[in-house]
Amino acid sequence: MAITAAMVKELRETTGAGMMDAKKALTETDGDMEAAIDWLRTKGLAKAAKKADRVAAEGLVGVAVDGGKGVAVELNSETDFVAKNADFQKLVSDIATAALTAADVEGLKVAEVNGKPVSEAINGAIAVIGENMTLRRMAKVEGDVVVSYVHNAAAPGMGKIGVLVALKGSDNGIGKQIAMHIAATAPASLDEASLDPAVLQRELEVQTAKALEENATSAKPKPEQVIHNNIIPGRMKKFLEENTLLNQKFVINPDLTVAQAAKDAGVEIIAYERIAVGEGIEKKEEDFAAEVAKTMAGA
Structure with missing residues (x-):
């Protein structure tokens, strides 16, 4: 090729x-x-x-929380200028509120905002503002309490990154700290069990090939048993520590893992969602x- x-x-x-x-x-x-x-x-x-x-797409992520339920939606636009438009921001806010009662994006498109389906409201905004817009995705979490955080906020409840954290227990302020941590570190999953097996397998293959090649060119090569029983498992453990939320070092106090910080605060992290504008495009x-x-x- x-x-x-x-x-x-x-x-x-x-x-x-x-x-x-x-x-x-x-x-x-x-x-x-x-x-x-x-x-x-x-x-x-x-x-x-x-x-x-x-990242290519512009727009905003809007979040809304109602008791133990929280949602985040991403509405894309062609330019960042539109994301600063008051009408566009109101639309994002209205859609986020409507998402609280929707099951998924398709359900959200037919949910009503201001007396009309969300899809029609978006088409109307396109006609007025003059840019194409796309309701790309939504995410939802539930727990005893849900905390939201918006990074690079353009207006209350919306910005470039939206995070939701669902907790079991009573939040005493740790929820927002965890949400800010998630915004900064973008973990791949909550824990090892929820990590995509394909991602884990690919990482194992890369680390195995890397360890074997390094050993083959080393002046003092180690026995293959050491490579497979110690070095590779050690690197995979580090991978999980860096990429799964509960095992990450808590940015507020790196001496603790996120899981330990939550436990010390008397809560358990049930789920989280992080949406950044345009990611993956x-x-x-x-x-x-x-x-x-x-x-x-x-x-």
Whole structure:
């Protein structure tokens, strides 16, 4: 498969790898982007890629809480300018409130706001404001108490990142601290049990290949038993500590895990949701860096 400058650029932006390393990774994997990411990580040339970093869409995340129920919705727009529009912000607020009684996005689209279905309200706003808008997703949590937090707030209850935390027990202020922690760290799951098995398996394969390669080139190689029984399990434990909420070091007090901090406060974290505007939507580039084109031309 022909490796293009655009592919090299995308891989560099995703992994932080150097230009030539990115090109070699794509060549070695016949242009498979995911395999190229793993190849770079195996060689120790990139960190775990987060697709959520590739943000393009604008808009706002709106949150609403009613007792033990909380919702977050994402309404996208074409430009950030629209996100500052008072009419757009009111629409986001109305949709978030309507989402409290909706089961999912499709149900939300037919729920009523100001006497008309949400889908019609959005179409009306498109006609008035003059930009395309998309109700992309919603998330809901329930517990004894639900706490919300909005990062980079554009108005009360809405901003670029919305977080919901459902707790068992009575909140004494720890809920907002946990929500702020989630906004900052973007954990992949609540705990190991709720982590996507495919993500766990992929990480195991990467860490195994990386450990074996490092050992093969070491001046003092370790017995393979040590690699499989100690080094790889140790790296997987670290992966879980960094990527599962309950095992992460609490940003407010790094001496504690989030789970321990919650326990000390007399609550249990049941569930959480974190939505960031545009996460997972790849950015469309109109042109490419001259250095990339030059490198590809000279290849």
